[in-house]
Structure formats: structure tokens, C-alpha cells
Amino acid sequence: MNPLGEKYLRKNFLPFHFCPGCGDGIIIQAFLRAVDELGIIDDLAMTAGIGCSAWIPVYMHADVLKILHGRAIPAAIGLKATKPSRKVVVFTGDGDGLAIGGNHFLHAARRNIEMLVVVVNNQIYSMTGGQVAPSTRVGSRTQTTPYGNLEKPLDACKVGTACGATFVSRWSTTHSRELTRSFKKALGHKGFSLIEVMSQCPVQTGRYILGSGSPAFNLKWLKENCQVVKSPAEHDEVESAGKIPLGDFLQIQRPEFIEEILKMNERVKAEAKGGEG
Amino acid sequence: MKTLERIDIDRRFCKGCLLCREVCQYEVLEPGKERSDLDHLMPWPARPENCKLCRLCELNCPDMAISVVVKEGGKGTT
Amino acid sequence: MKKGKVKVLQGNEACAEAAILAGCRFFSGYPITPSTEILEVLSRRLPLVDGICLQTEDEIAAIVAAVGASWGGAKAMTATSGPGFCLMQEGIGMAVAVESPLVLVNVQRGGPASGQSTSTAQGDFYQARYGSNGDYSLIVLAPSSGQEMFDHTVRAFNLAERFRVPVIILADEVVGHLREKVFIPEPEELTLVPRKRPTVSAAKFVPFEPDKDGVPFMPDFNTGFRIPVISQAKSLTGNRGNAKEATENIHRIVAKIEDHLDEFAEVSVYGDETAETAFVTFGSLCRVARGAVDMGKETGLKLKSVEVKTLWPFPDELVARALSRVKRIVAAEMNLGMLAREVSRVVRRPETKIELFSKIGGIYPQPQELLRHLEEKR
Numbered sequence: 001m002n003p004l005g006e007k008y009l010r011k012n013f014l015p016f017h018f019c020p021g022c023g024d025g026i027i028i029q030a031f032l033r034a035v036d037e038l039g040i041i042d043d044l045a046m047t048a049g050i051g052c053s054a055w056i057p058v059y060m061h062a063d064v065l066k067i068l069h070g071r072a073i074p075a076a077i078g079l080k081a082t083k084p085s086r087k088v089v090v091f092t093g094d095g096d097g098l099a100i101g102g103n104h105f106l107h108a109a110r111r112n113i114e115m116l117v118v119v120v121n122n123q124i125y126s127m128t129g130g131q132v133a134p135s136t137r138v139g140s141r142t143q144t145t146p147y148g149n150l151e152k153p154l155d156a157c158k159v160g161t162a163c164g165a166t167f168v169s170r171w172s173t174t175h176s177r178e179l180t181r182s183f184k185k186a187l188g189h190k191g192f193s194l195i196e197v198m199s200q201c202p203v204q205t206g207r208y209i210l211g212s213g214s215p216a217f218n219l220k221w222l223k224e225n226c227q228v229v230k231s232p233a234e235h236d237e238v239e240s241a242g243k244i245p246l247g248d249f250l251q252i253q254r255p256e257f258i259e260e261i262l263k264m265n266e267r268v269k270a271e272a273k274g275g276e277g
Numbered sequence: 278m279k280t281l282e283r284i285d286i287d288r289r290f291c292k293g294c295l296l297c298r299e300v301c302q303y304e305v306l307e308p309g310k311e312r313s314d315l316d317h318l319m320p321w322p323a324r325p326e327n328c329k330l331c332r333l334c335e336l337n338c339p340d341m342a343i344s345v346v347v348k349e350g351g352k353g354t355t
Numbered sequence: 356m357k358k359g360k361v362k363v364l365q366g367n368e369a370c371a372e373a374a375i376l377a378g379c380r381f382f383s384g385y386p387i388t389p390s391t392e393i394l395e396v397l398s399r400r401l402p403l404v405d406g407i408c409l410q411t412e413d414e415i416a417a418i419v420a421a422v423g424a425s426w427g428g429a430k431a432m433t434a435t436s437g438p439g440f441c442l443m444q445e446g447i448g449m450a451v452a453v454e455s456p457l458v459l460v461n462v463q464r465g466g467p468a469s470g471q472s473t474s475t476a477q478g479d480f481y482q483a484r485y486g487s488n489g490d491y492s493l494i495v496l497a498p499s500s501g502q503e504m505f506d507h508t509v510r511a512f513n514l515a516e517r518f519r520v521p522v523i524i525l526a527d528e529v530v531g532h533l534r535e536k537v538f539i540p541e542p543e544e545l546t547l548v549p550r551k552r553p554t555v556s557a558a559k560f561v562p563f564e565p566d567k568d569g570v571p572f573m574p575d576f577n578t579g580f581r582i583p584v585i586s587q588a589k590s591l592t593g594n595r596g597n598a599k600e601a602t603e604n605i606h607r608i609v610a611k612i613e614d615h616l617d618e619f620a621e622v623s624v625y626g627d628e629t630a631e632t633a634f635v636t637f638g639s640l641c642r643v644a645r646g647a648v649d650m651g652k653e654t655g656l657k658l659k660s661v662e663v664k665t666l667w668p669f670p671d672e673l674v675a676r677a678l679s680r681v682k683r684i685v686a687a688e689m690n691l692g693m694l695a696r697e698v699s700r701v702v703r704r705p706e707t708k709i710e711l712f713s714k715i716g717g718i719y720p721q722p723q724e725l726l727r728h729l730e731e732k733r
Binding site: 010012013041042043044045047058061062063064065066067068071073074075076077078079080081082083086103104106107258261264265268269272 | 446
């Protein structure tokens with residue numbers, strides 16, 4: 001077993017229940033490598049909703065709250081608010097995080113509350129058997145778009161940026177070293193961090209949309225269809241060529257929500273004391 | 278200098294997806310005939326002498342079953 | 356005598372004051388009439404005691420954030436009314452499943468859907484108990500006054516910690532908005548129940564292994580226990596359970612509440628204990644029934660009012676005892692007969708008539724209407 005697994009996985013929960021070739025396990029490893037290098041396993045408080053990717057944190061030997069479909073972000077807010085020193089991480093999918101949980105995503109980004117939200121994008125609802133997701137590309141045939149998807153997909157990174165996220169990255173499972181580096185940056189970032197991970201789902205996306213259930217084929221598809229970009233101009237170029245841009249897109253500073261609340265608390269307490277005297 | 282001691286493939290976790298073989302540029306791994314505990318055909322290091330210790334197979338193993346064990350001065354470390 | 360002070364407060368304000376005294380340090384809510392004052396008061400008061408009050412983007416986020424805060428180590432609360440209560444139902448089931456202490460106030464208004472936002476009602480009687488999916492149990496308390504809003508809130512926090520369960524305070528618009536005298540004890544006069552912490556080391560800790568009373572020990576996040584908390588039916592380790600483990604899990608989370616009903620069930624009787632005609636009421640209708648009992652007394656009518664304070668689990672035995680020699684029972688409520696249904700389940704005597712006095716539409720009934728019912732339906 002991978003030494004990171006020996007060190008950080010919940011042995012009695014193994015093996016992963018993910019299908020052969022699923023990207024979720026690659027993300028677990030990339031994330032654990034970041035956690036290991038930062039030495040923060042005891043500070044982690046992870047939340048997740050429902051879906052394949054929601055099981056990612058459960059296998060890690062850390063505090064995990066896996067609850068309702070789409071609601072991982074509010075739970076993370078409750079955890080962050082009660083102990084701001086926690087490293088709060090949300091694992092969500094494109095359906096869980098952008099459809100049913102989309103509203104929470106918008107508002108957490110807007111508030112710039114310090115947390116890392118990892119959106120695992122496999123372009124489909126996998127756990128329920130391959131239905132269209134908000135990230136599914138136009139024309140894709142799924143179980144619920146048998147004649148092709150008519151809806152424009154939602155770009156999580158653009159939405160996150162527009163709403164006020166202060167760290168935004170997109171990587172794919174074929175870039176696991178870059179992904180680890182990005183996790184490390186985000187885990188040290190004071191504010192709302194979004195990392196979208198393009199991931200393969202050979203069983204649903206592969207079979208129904210891309211034309212093959214072979215894990216190798218699906219990984220190759222990601223390699224060929226994702227491209228690392230260095231500038232916004234290059235980002236747009238890659239996008240208009242129909243490919244998926246990867247990279248660290250944004251890192252800026254803006255007042256962090258919980259920190260501001262605590263400052264406000266100190267201020268109003270001081271004022272109340274002054275009023276009494 | 279670091280050299281390969283062995284490539285461990287944990288039979289408790291391998292699901293035979295062969296992503297390790299897909300990502301390896303040096304054709305170290307090949308499909309094997311042995312079944313893992315999960316009843317999948319496991320890959321095996323057919324050409325370990327080709328290994329450049331890039332660890333892509335390890336990084337891309339979705340079940341964290343692979344570890345590339347390197348040795349330095351005759352001692353195996355990971 | 357208890358030390359404290361008397362204030363004139365709205366029920367909603369009394370609830371907020373009680374929450375702070377009970378140790379609530381996290382509140383998340385979404386504005387909705389007629390419960391909004393709880394959110395408003397706590398947004399002013401919580402910062403002064405190092406607490407956090409969040410107005411979330413919707414009621415779903417409100418209850419889920421409260422569950423997160425609960426696992427984060429805080430006593431947490433949320434408040435809402437009918438439509439928001441609907442949105443919170445999945446979250447209530449989740450809080451039950453992950454055994455998260457939590458207080459939820461539902462200041463009822465008319466329904467269904469948007470209903471009558473500023474009018475009183477008691478139509479969420481069954482929703483409070485059965486609104487989420489699957490088999491579960493929880494505790495529902497029904498206050499009838501500003502004082503009970505205060506007392507029940509403190510009690511709700513204690514019961515939530517004691518049983519690791521969401522406790523619902525099922526108030527209504529009248530109780531929430533009525534201003535009256537409320538006695539607020541000094542903090543040292545309150546008995547507060549602490550959370551049951553693990554008694555063994557993290558290495559020996561089994562996340563959902565229950566204590567003798569069926570309630571497992573609860574560590575805060577980031578205290579070294581590294582606990583997996585999932586909202587699925589689980590085994591003792593916290594992992595997804597097989598059929599047998601899931602069955603045991605569900606039986607336990609129901610039994611830990613229902614087997615201890617004696618500890619907290621409360622039914623009180625107002626009026627002549629020996630009366631053969633009784634009203635059965637809960638929440639703000641207790642006040643109307645009391646008025647009717649008093650007015651009846653003036654005209655020589657022997658009446659009593661049986662007030663159900665612990666709505667769920669329904670206190671079958673206490674209600675049956677209070678009604679044991681009664682020949683005529685009138686369940687008085689602001690819905691189409693939900694309490695009446697429970698009473699007829701509990702009191703099964705052919706000679707005893709169980710009648711319904713029901714008033715919906717948002718107009719709070721007068722005591723005279725109850726007396727008129729007794730006369731007209733005779």
C-alpha cells in the first residue's frame with residue numbers, strides 16, 4: 001500500500017468503494033500528500049454531501065461530517081465558525097456542489113469564508129447511474145438527455161470568481177503533482193478557495209458520453225482535452241478551442257468572514273463595556 | 278544514487294484498472310494473470326529495469342495500492 | 356426563592372434570552388414571520404457573549420450550519436416558521452441520524468405553503484414528529500406563554516445534550532408575539548446539562564457505541580478523535596452498516612428517546628381535577644382553555660384543561676391518567692384535529708366522547724367559544 005495510505009487512511013473502511021479507474025482515489029492521494037507535507041491532519045475538519053466524491057473524506061482518518069446532498073458547505077461554515085483555527089475542507093461533486101448545493105456555493109464564496117471547496121467534476125451524476133449534470137457538455141448523451149444535452153454547462157471557476165472566491169484553481173487527475181501543490185496553497189489561503197478537479201468516471205461518463213468504459217481511455221481523454229494555461233488570454237484561447245483550461249487562476253486577498261465577525265464581536269463588546277461605565 | 282528496489286502492488290486493494298500502465302512512459306508495467314483479493318487481474322512490473330522512479334504509477338493509482346520502493350546504498354526506502 | 360428579574364418580553368425575545376443563558380453560542384436562521392425576532396435579538400446579543408449569529412441563504416443552510424456548529428462543539432439553535440420548517444425537514448432527519456444536539460424553534464403560522472404568514476396556527480403538530488423520511492424519534496415541546504418560551508428553551512438545550520437529538524420547540528404566532536411578564540433567573544439558578552464526552556482514549560473510542568442509556572459519547576471535532584460522522588444508517592464504527600447494523604442503529608436512536616419518556620414527559624392540569632368534562636390543549640390554546648375553565652367556574656360548571664407540554668413522543672400514559680375519569684373530552688386546537696386524533700388513540704372508552712373544537716384561518720379563539728361548544732354540542 002501507498003505509504004500515505006498507511007499513515008492516513010481509515011484501515012477498517014478499506015478498500016475504497018469507488019469503481020476501478022475512478023479519479024476519486026487519485027484525488028485522495030494528492031490531497032493526503034498536501035496534508036502530509038503541511039502536517040495538518042489534526043486540524044482538518046472535512047464535510048461532504050452525497051455522491052461518489054462525497055466519500056473522498058470518509059476514508060481519511062480525520063474528523064469528517066458527511067451529510068445531506070448539496071449541504072456540505074453550510075456544515076463547514078458551522079464548523080469554521082465554532083473554531084476558526086480549523087482547516088475546513090469540503091469535498092463535493094459537480095451535481096452536489098453546483099446543482100443542489102449551488103446556492104450555498106455562491107454565498108460562501110461571496111462571504112469569503114475561509115474554507116477549501118474541492119469540486120470533483122466528472123461531468124455527470126455518477127452514483128445515480130449517469131444522468132445529466134450542470135457540468136455536462138452540450139450534446140452529451142446521458143440517461144436523462146438521451147437525445148443530447150441542450151444546456152450550457154456551468155463553469156465552477158468562473159462562477160466562483162464572480163461571486164468573490166479569493167483562490168481559484170482547476171486541475172485534473174492527470175496533473176496530480178500540480179493538484180497537490182494547489183491544495184497546499186489553498187490550505188494556507190485566508191479566504192474562500194475553490195479547486196475544481198476534472199476527474200474521470202469510466203463507468204458513466206466514459207461509457208455514455210465519451211464512448212468507452214476503459215479507465216485508460218478516460219484518463220487519456222482528460223490528458224488530451226485539458227490544457228494548462230498561464231494567462232487569461234491563453235485561458236480564453238484554450239476554451240474557444242473546446243478544451244478545458246487548467247491552472248491556478250486566481251489568488252487575491254480580501255477580508256475573511258469569520259475573522260471579521262470576531263473583530264466585530266470584540267468591537268461591540270468594548271462598546272458595551274464603555275456604555276456601562 | 279537512488280534505484281528501484283521494487284514496485285509493490287497491494288493485492289488487497291488493486292482493482293486492475295491499469296491506469297498505472299497507461300501513465301508509465303517506460304513500459305514497466307504489464308497486465309498480469311494473478312487476481313487481487315478483489316478478484317481483478319493485477320498488473321505486474323514486467324520491465325522494472327526501465328523504471329525512472331517518476332512515481333506516476335503510484336500517483337495515479339486510484340486505490341493507493343502501488344508503492345514504488347527505492348533503494349539507496351542498498352537500503353530500501355519509500 | 357430563585358434569584359432573578361422580571362422583564363416584559365415577547366415570547367420570541369424570551370426564547371432568545373433563554374438560549375443565551377442556556378449556553379447557546381451559535382445561531383443560524385433565515386428571516387420568516389412570525390419567528391424573525393429570535394434571529395434579530397440573537398444577532399444583537401450573541402456577539403456580546405462571543406457567540407456567532409448567521410443569517411444564512413436559506414433555511415436548509417440554517418439547520419445544516421447548526422449541525423456543523425454542534426459538532427464543532429457549540430450549543431446551536433435555529434428558528435423558523437412553517438415554510439422554513441418544511442425546508443428543514445431533511446436536516447432534522449440528518450441531525451437525528453448523526454445524533455447531533457440541536458434546538459429548533461418553529462413559531463407556527465397558517466399553512467399549507469405560504470398560508471397566513473402573520474396569523475397563528477397549530478397545523479405543524481404532526482410535521483414536527485413525522486416530517487422527515489424514515490423511522491426516527493425526537494422531542495417536541497409546546498410552550499403556551501412567554502414564561503414557557505423561556506423555560507422550554509432552557510429545557511430544550513438540556514434535553515438535546517442529554518439525548519443527542521434535535522429538540523423542537525413548537526410555538527405559535529400568539530406565543531411568539533405576545534408580550535407578558537417573564538421571570539429570568541440568574542445564571543447560577545439554572546441547571547444545565549453538559550455534553551456527554553468520551554471517557555476513553557481516542558485509540559479505544561468506538562464512534563457510535565452507545566452508553567447504557569443508548570446515547571453514545573460525543574467528541575468535538577479536532578479534539579483528536581478523528582471521527583467519521585455520516586448521515587447513513589451506520590455500524591458502531593461510523594461506517595455504512597449492513598442490514599443488521601442499520602436495523603440496530605435505527606432501533607437504538609428511536610429507543611434512546613422513547614424509553615426515557617418518563618424523564619421528561621409533562622402534562623399539566625388546570626381547573627377542577629375531579630371535573631368530568633375536560634379540554635385537552637397544547638401551546639397557546641392552553642390560555643383559551645384556562646379562560647373557559649375560569650368562566651365556567653363562575654357559572655357553576657366543573658371543568659378542567661389538560662395541557663400537553665411534551666408533544667412528542669406523545670405522553671400517552673400521562674394524558675390517559677389525566678383523562679381517566681372524564682366523560683366528555685374536547686380537544687381544542689388550531690388545526691383540523693391532530694391532537695384530537697392522538698387523544699382518541701390514547702383514550703379508548705366507548706362511554707367517553709372525544710370531540711374536536713377546531714379553529715383555523717388565523718383568528719385566535721375566545722374562551723366563550725369553547726363554552727359555547729360545550730353547550731351547543733351537548
